[in-house]
Amino acid sequence: QQPVQSPQAVILREGEDAVINCSSSKALYSVHWYRQKHGEAPVFLMILLKGGEQKGHDKISASFNEKKQQSSLYLTASQLSYSGTYFCGTEEVEGSQGNLIFGKGTKLSVKP
Amino acid sequence: DSGVTQTPKHLITATGQRVTLRCSPRSGDLSVYWYQQSLDQGLQFLIQYYNGEERAKGNILERFSAQQFPDLHSELNLSSLELGDSALYFCASSVGFEQFFGPGTRLTVL
Numbered sequence: 001q002q003p004v005q006s007p008q009a010v011i012l013r014e015g016e017d018a019v020i021n022c023s024s025s026k027a028l029y030s031v032h033w034y035r036q037k038h039g040e041a042p043v044f045l046m047i048l049l050k051g052g053e054q055k056g057h058d059k060i061s062a063s064f065n066e067k068k069q070q071s072s073l074y075l076t077a078s079q080l081s082y083s084g085t086y087f088c089g090t091e092e093v094e095g096s097q098g099n100l101i102f103g104k105g106t107k108l109s110v111k112p
Numbered sequence: 113d114s115g116v117t118q119t120p121k122h123l124i125t126a127t128g129q130r131v132t133l134r135c136s137p138r139s140g141d142l143s144v145y146w147y148q149q150s151l152d153q154g155l156q157f158l159i160q161y162y163n164g165e166e167r168a169k170g171n172i173l174e175r176f177s178a179q180q181f182p183d184l185h186s187e188l189n190l191s192s193l194e195l196g197d198s199a200l201y202f203c204a205s206s207v208g209f210e211q212f213f214g215p216g217t218r219l220t221v222l
Binding site: 032040041042043044047087089096097098099100101102103104105 | 114145154155156157160167168169170202209210211212213214215216
């Protein structure tokens with residue numbers, strides 16, 4: 001079941017904060033977050049495992065609410081380099097291990 | 113540069129044909145993943161191999177097959193190609209949870 005990402009797109013000024021949400025209708029084992037810049041390959045940001053563990057990567061952090069099957073990606077004090085499309089990939093408890101299902105992506109544009 | 117290499121970069125072929133995409137993982141990475149990215153379907157996981165064995169399968173069509181060789185490089189074979197198979201095909205490798213993506217092969221089916 002494809003997870004739903006929101007918002008679909010967001011425009012920020014440098015230094016502003018943003019939250020990207022990823023929601024599934026299925027019980028999840030893990031949530032993976034990736035960023036992809038135009039014309040480039042996706043880059044792994046972080047993984048959230050069942051247990052609600054919060055992980056961070058510089059000024060980018062994420063949370064995972066396994067009861068609600070939701071994950072949120074928090075970008076604080078955004079930089080120009082944060083621009084790109086963010087994808088969440090979910091691994092379902094009842095799916096085959098390693099089978100990631102990706103959302104449609106959230107396009108983030110950071111302006112000076 | 114992720115350390116993952118993919119060849120060729122671009123491939124243009126006709127419907128009904130068969131092509132092979134090649135991926136060399138980062139040194140020491142045992143897992144290889146294949147993904148398809150298109151405007152219609154977004155990013156889709158196809159298949160994962162670990163040390164030569166198939167580990168996980170996603171939305172991979174029966175016309176597609178993959179294998180991982182003893183030297184850990186992997187090939188994705190696409191046959192009876194259709195217009196809808198035109199897409200960017202990524203390979204990724206990992207040793208733990210973090211996946212490192214290659215630059216991709218852009219396949220155009222005419």
